[in-house]
Amino acid sequence: MKTIGMIGGTSWHSTIEYYKLINQMASKIIGDWANPPLIIHSINIELMREQNKKKINTKYLDTARKLQTAGAEAIVICANTPHMVYDFVQPQIVIPILHIADATGKEAKGLGLKKLGLLGNKPTMTGEFIPKILMKNYDIATIIPEVDAIPRAHEYVSKELTQGVFSQEAKQFFIQQIELLKEKGADGIILGCTELPLLIQKDDVDIPTLATTNLHAQMAVDFIFNK
Template sequence: MKTLGLIGGTSWHATVEYYTQINQKVSEVIGKQANPELLIYSINIELMREQNKEKINSKYLEVSKKLQEAGAEAIIICANTPHMVYDYVQPKIDIPILHIGTATGKAAQVSKMKTLGLLGNKPTMTGDFISSKLKNDYDMEVIIPEGESLDKSHYYVSKELTQGTFSDEAKSFYLNQIRDMKKRGAEGIILGCTELPILLKGIDSELPMLRTTDLHIKMAVEFILEN
């Protein structure tokens, strides 16, 4: 099995989800008598809240190099928003970063989706690190919430979900957003916050939900086991 480096901490709830599911899904293949070798570096979530892009880039490059030197053969960032560092970090290290946009695009392609709604925090929804990946690599269009709903989504992610609060109010808000995006032409919904699949777990919606966490973890497991 290959050794995978995990960059977590944003939030630690999401990191636990990644670590647990990677181990569980690998054991389904190899048996419970063994487990993959994983290297984890948990970053303080305050770094992302400062919104200092230069500082964020620098920290993720530093951590990526440490994981590479420690023996990681690839890196997975255990959240959506920190993929904003991908274009800066990837050319400066010698091992691949498994991009969450690639995992999402492949799944949407299999289902023949061309227009996707994206939910998450404001940097994820308005940034191009997921939408441009889908546009350039898979010829897919991305739509996001309109008006005050953009700020409301950001509030729920940054003030509740990443701090471990999963309220009925937040569930209702996101289900309404999915309904609205369906009217605007979305064929599927990207849950672009690692905690959103936790919030909406077991809930049926009006559109297929692309759970980026699950798709990303599947990509990680395939990498670990590809030999």
């Protein structure tokens, strides 16, 4: 088995979910009596809240290098938003960063999806680090909610979901956004926040949903077992 280095801490709830999923998926291959080699480095969430891109890039590069030195053969960033550092960090390390957009794009392409609605916090929805890879590598377009809905979505993610709070109000809001994205032509929805699949279940909507955390965890497991 190959060793994965995990960068967590954007939300400790997210880090736990990644660790759990990777081990659960791996156990289906090697059995419950064994587990894959994982190295976890958890970053203080305050770093992301400062929104200092230079500081964030520097910290993630330093962390990736430490994991590389510790024996990691690939890096998994345990959340959507921190993938904003990919273009800065990847060229400066020798092991691959398994990108969450690649995990999502492969699944979407397999389902024949062409236009995906993207839900998450403000940096994830308005940034290019997911749409760019989806278009370049998979020819899949991405659309986001209307401008006036983005601050509210961000607030639900940052003040509720990442704190382990899953309110009915938040659920209804995101279901409404999914319906609006469908009206704009989306044939699938990216649940681009680790906690969103815990809030929105597949049976809640009548459109394919792509839970990025699950897909990313599966990508990690495939790497561990050379699949």
